[in-house]
Amino acid sequence: MEKIKLKPCPFCGKHVEIYTVGNILTKSRSAVIKCKYCNVTCEVAAIKFTTDWCRAKVIEKWNFRCVEVKLKDENERLKDLLEEVLLIYGNGFANLKQRYLVIRIKAIIEERK
Numbered sequence: 001m002e003k004i005k006l007k008p009c010p011f012c013g014k015h016v017e018i019y020t021v022g023n024i025l026t027k028s029r030s031a032v033i034k035c036k037y038c039n040v041t042c043e044v045a046a047i048k049f050t051t052d053w054c055r056a057k058v059i060e061k062w063n064f065r066c067v068e069v070k071l072k073d074e075n076e077r078l079k080d081l082l083e084e085v086l087l088i089y090g091n092g093f094a095n096l097k098q099r100y101l102v103i104r105i106k107a108i109i110e111e112r113k
Contacts, residue, residue, distance in 0.1 A: 023051065
């Protein structure tokens with residue numbers, strides 16, 4: 001099974017642990033990720049699926065961060081804005097402030113990659 005790295009706790013930044021409950025003989029199975037410092041948990045349970053499936057789903061759920069999705073969307077908007085500005089002005093900017101803004105937008109996009 002492929003080893004997927006868990007992100008740290010989104011609240012305290014500490015290391016988290018994952019454990020599974022149940023096996024092929026039990027009626028229900030679950031996987032739980034828990035931060036032992038602030039007791040935040042994330043759990044996925046299933047009746048029809050295996051503990052491996054639960055484990056993969058809880059890791060996917062835990063590692064998802066809304067902020068990262070938002071940053072990705074913002075990066076796309078910045079790229080679109082930059083393309084629009086370059087189409088309008090080309091390289092002939094009216095003043096240094098406009099040129100600075102374009103350079104700053106490019107830098108923000110690069111920082112977020």
